[in-house]
Amino acid sequence: MNMNLVEKDLRYIWHPCSQMKDYEELKPIIIDHGQGVYLYDINGKAYIDIVSSWWCNLLGHCNPKINEYIKNQLDKLEHVIFSNFSHEPVITLCEQLMEIIPRGLAKFNFSDNGSSAVECALKMAFQYQYQTGHPEKTRFMCLTEGYHGETIGALSVGTLDLYAKIYKPMLMETFRIEAPDCYRCPYGQSRDNCDCACFEHAEQSFAEHAEETCAIIVEPMLQGSAGMRIYPAMYLKKLRSLCDRYNVLLIADEIATGFGRTGKMFACDHAGISPDIMCISKGLTGGYLPYSITITTDAIYDAFYADYSEGKAFMHSHTYSGNPLGSVAALAVQKILREEHILETAAVRAQYLHDRLNEALLDHPNVGEIRHIGLINAMELVTDKQSKTGFDANFRMGYQIYKKALEGGLILRPLGNVLYFNPPLIINEEEIDQAVDICAGAIETITRAY
Numbered sequence: 001m002n003m004n005l006v007e008k009d010l011r012y013i014w015h016p017c018s019q020m021k022d023y024e025e026l027k028p029i030i031i032d033h034g035q036g037v038y039l040y041d042i043n044g045k046a047y048i049d050i051v052s053s054w055w056c057n058l059l060g061h062c063n064p065k066i067n068e069y070i071k072n073q074l075d076k077l078e079h080v081i082f083s084n085f086s087h088e089p090v091i092t093l094c095e096q097l098m099e100i101i102p103r104g105l106a107k108f109n110f111s112d113n114g115s116s117a118v119e120c121a122l123k124m125a126f127q128y129q130y131q132t133g134h135p136e137k138t139r140f141m142c143l144t145e146g147y148h149g150e151t152i153g154a155l156s157v158g159t160l161d162l163y164a165k166i167y168k169p170m171l172m173e174t175f176r177i178e179a180p181d182c183y184r185c186p187y188g189q190s191r192d193n194c195d196c197a198c199f200e201h202a203e204q205s206f207a208e209h210a211e212e213t214c215a216i217i218v219e220p221m222l223q224g225s226a227g228m229r230i231y232p233a234m235y236l237k238k239l240r241s242l243c244d245r246y247n248v249l250l251i252a253d254e255i256a257t258g259f260g261r262t263g264k265m266f267a268c269d270h271a272g273i274s275p276d277i278m279c280i281s282k283g284l285t286g287g288y289l290p291y292s293i294t295i296t297t298d299a300i301y302d303a304f305y306a307d308y309s310e311g312k313a314f315m316h317s318h319t320y321s322g323n324p325l326g327s328v329a330a331l332a333v334q335k336i337l338r339e340e341h342i343l344e345t346a347a348v349r350a351q352y353l354h355d356r357l358n359e360a361l362l363d364h365p366n367v368g369e370i371r372h373i374g375l376i377n378a379m380e381l382v383t384d385k386q387s388k389t390g391f392d393a394n395f396r397m398g399y400q401i402y403k404k405a406l407e408g409g410l411i412l413r414p415l416g417n418v419l420y421f422n423p424p425l426i427i428n429e430e431e432i433d434q435a436v437d438i439c440a441g442a443i444e445t446i447t448r449a450y
Helices: 003-012 020-024 064-074 088-098 114-131 152-156 161-170 197-212 233-246 298-302 324-339 342-361 397-408 429-449
Strands: 031-035 038-041 046-048 105-111 139-143 175-177 213-218 249-253 277-280 292-297 367-373 376-384 418-421
Touching: 046 429, 064 324, 088 105, 088 324, 105 114, 105 298, 114 152, 114 213, 114 249, 114 277, 114 292, 114 298, 139 197, 152 161, 175 197, 197 213, 197 233, 213 233, 233 249, 292 298, 324 342, 342 367, 342 376, 342 429, 376 397, 376 429, 397 418, 397 429, 418 429
Parallel strands: 139 175, 139 213, 213 249, 249 277
Antiparallel strands: 031 038, 038 046, 105 292, 277 292, 367 376, 376 418
């Protein structure tokens, strides 16, 4: 390892979502280049990026078609103010997205990251209710264990103490609904025989607080940072109906779940529902550039459409809104998804991956469950399968396995006691076999020494 670069990194850089003291033992790994599902450090060691570099790398590193689109655009226009100006790539992108987004969504508001898209959605929902005669609707609902980003508004509608607890004095007060927990279902129901009895919590919260609630935000089908917790499509269907009954807007945070991650283009498609507002980012540009969109309906858009003197405009902006380079990266992603039938191939690989993980790990005494949706698989680590008791957080079991897997050339990013696979959609069977073998070996080595 080139210690000069490592030393400079540690001298200058404060890495995200990290206790930097950990870096005294596990030094920063300096990546030189990437290709497909692999990243290569400056010494030539290869790592399988099984977490898609925080879930955003959709079609592999240095995808030649995305590279080509960005290179061609770079010589034409790198950026332009998006207020009163526009450009062809972003217009074409909207046209193409209209063909795949849930029916009813029609207007696109651009930001530059997922948290900002959520912030935009919250402000949009709040102002919509105010301008349509419901100024009393000023609060938000969300699910426990939810995560929607790092800005103050996004943290307010997230409920994971790991990220938000210390900032509580700064946050908005929200109504929190107990989220589905299918692995530890308090109703004793199984995934294969579930009528969403837990939805009673949502019904109770709406009955008590809907009059003052402008919107509810959810991660559809999959609560990512909660440990890849998957819940039934029926829950989303019931929630859509409940929102309609009480005039509460439904915001779908599809930042992590969009563009095939769950096996369908969007997670909402599993339930056949359309939200009032949808946030997308991450895979939108294939993980190449910061870019996000908050998409909404004509009905919401129309509530802001008036003479300037009425003061109804949505005065919300980001410097890099609708950036041309991000737009063409997103267009390249759409072209690849369409022409190379990526989702169809990924569906076959998804079954292969789940079968391989079951074969390698399901009988392990410390693997309580391997849950999956699309190519996403999550292994919950327990001390005892019967009681489903997790490992003591102080031991950092997931982190210990992460370090061991790195030695073998696999990048896992643990969520407490949960390890997960969320690979680029282009992963092949040979790469899956290699990743599963490294993961299984790391789990066996660390749990045996526990």
